[in-house]
Amino acid sequence: MSGVSIPVVEVSAVPENGFLLDVREDDEWRAGHAPNAVHIPLGQLAQRAAELPKDVQIYVVCRIGGRSAQAVQALNEAGWRSANVAGGMSAWSLAGRPMVSETGRPPTVL
Template sequence: MTIETDLADLAAAHTAGAVVVDVREPDEYVGGHVPGAVNIPLAQVRGRSAEVPSDARVYVVCASGNRSKGATDTLRAAGLDAVSVRGGTRAWREAGHPVTTGARP
């Protein structure tokens, strides 16, 4: 079962330096992402789960919250404390939070 959280939780955690994984495709990520988010496309999550820190909660985002659910389940199966963020990057942007463009987190 996917564990979800809301945008307010992500915003508070982000301010405190939370780990954010963006599971959108690279072209989507480059167009605008949560500052500091690491891009691991959904199709690569299983193979790259070892790259995700295991010592803190991980916030998983996509465009709207659908792909992040599957990625969250995969990361949780790998033993990580991962949560999917409802509304994803679209909601983050619409709420007026900053986004970073380009390929760097």
Template structure:
């Protein structure tokens, strides 16, 4: 499984970011432009993801996104785990949308 830092993802123009956190976590803060499918819904909804581009998967700190990344790889997707999740993203001073 490949991993990437939040700064590396942020530096990519138009990166497809998938946030697999729970709805309440998403409402609290998220990356602008990210797509949201909670981990518990991923098996039923992964076909919503683009098959022709890399999917950068994030959660709070990296555990759930690692599970999601492994699942997506088995399904044939080019998926990369974002190490450190939104905590690392925000900790590196990258922008987040706060509140619902």
């Protein structure tokens, strides 16, 4: 990945109504995610990329930023406009941004 520039945005710069793509695994998603995020695990992204809009900026998030950086590189090379959310859901949670869970328990970042 050397020489490849990955666009990065801070958690605070993600608009409330921005298109947020969460590329974490199912168990991580169920434990806690942004309320309006779209969930496509990184391993399914190539097969499911057509589900993503091409006319908006996509903000990509994982737990701390590694998987989302891979997703951003692939998406941008394929014609989408995407940026990695710095610090991932860990930073999202620390910043007090809204989260929900699918477990019936308070949302958490795995």
